[in-house]
Amino acid sequence: MNSELRHLISDAPRVMVVDGSKLVRKLVGDVLLKELPNVEVVACAGLAEAQAALASGPFHLVTTSLALPDGDGLALAKAVRTASGQAYVPVIVVSGEVQSRLEDRSLSEDVTDYFDKALGHGALATFIRGYVQPEPVQGARVLYVEDSRVVALATKRMLERQGLTVVHTISAEDALKHLDAHRDSDDAPGADLVLTDVYLKGELSGRDLLGRIRNDFGYGKRQLPVLVMTGDENKENQSNLLREGANDLVLKPIEERLLVTKTLFQLRVAKLPEQRSLDA
Structure with missing residues (x-):
């Protein structure tokens, strides 16, 4: 369990779930009730109800839609951050606008993480469960591309603690050789997920690797998820990576909880059957 929520099992956690959709x-409330003993789920249909709930005392986790019947989910995220007596807690956006907002980098720093409603009910349950009670995806293979051996060692240990098998390469060229060796085999694509730094010392960058995976190999986001690690704060560069096929970005310096959450979520959702959007 991640450190921010570790204490919830023995205490009496309060979780706010804000969405115009009953x-x-x-769905979110049912997952929380199943995973967290003694949880108090406060369900709110809009911004006004959520603001009133904040006045009733602190929360340990907040999920919110971006488009609320009476306001903006980002305004709620800001209200959580500035509420008197409220510690810093995860604020998760659950919205059908996530992909476009990721691409234009318009989510505020008040948001901890995000989920795209287009992925459907099963994926949302998987995401919330992974956040509050993450379970290993035993044997899943991560092709990890990083040219700094110090960073690679620390990150590899983070992933291996989750029961993942990590194949580390120091260049995009070596990663492509690995994928090519498995291309026509029963084991294709040769990994369950690719985690790559965007800046690499070889001729090819992590962005080039992403392009080869999506275009030359033809692997889609579900067939071979790609997480890109970047310390580049330029929003246009971040947007381009998402438009070019990155499933998600991991911003440096790497925070273990978010890296693990994003990695395990992408691995699980890749195995889920296609489902209707929650907005459908």
């Missing part, structure tokens, strides 16, 4: 509120 179905989404129930």
Whole structure:
């Protein structure tokens, strides 16, 4: 369990679930009730209800839609951050606008993480469960591309603690050789997920690797998820990586909880059957 939520099992956690959809509120609430003993789920249909709930005392986790019937989910995220007596807690956006907002980098720093409603009910349950009670994906293979051996060692240990098998290469060229060796085999694509730094010392960058995976190999986001690690704060560069096929970005310096959450989520959702969007 991640450190921010570790204490919730013995204490009495309060979780706020804010969404105009009664179905989404129930789905998130049901997962929380199953995973966290003694949880108090406060379901709110809009911004006004959520602001009133904040005045009732601190929360340990907040999920919110971006488009609320009476306001903006980012305004709620800001309210959580500035509420009197409220510690810094995860604020997760659950929205059908996530992909476009990721691409234009318009989510605020008040948001901890995000989920795209287009992925459907099963994926949302998987995401919330992974956040509050992450379980290993035993044997899943991560092709990890990083040219700094110090960074690679620390990150590899983070992933291996989750029961993942990590194949580390120091260049995009070596990663492409690995994928090419498995291309026509029963083992294709040769990994369950690619985690790559965007800046590498070889001729090819992590962005070049992403392009080869999506275009030359033809592997889609579900067939071979790609997480790109970047310390580049330029929003246009970040947007381009997402438009070119990155499943998600991991911003440096790497925070273990978010890296693990994003990695395990992408591995799980890749195995889920296609589902209707929660907005459908």
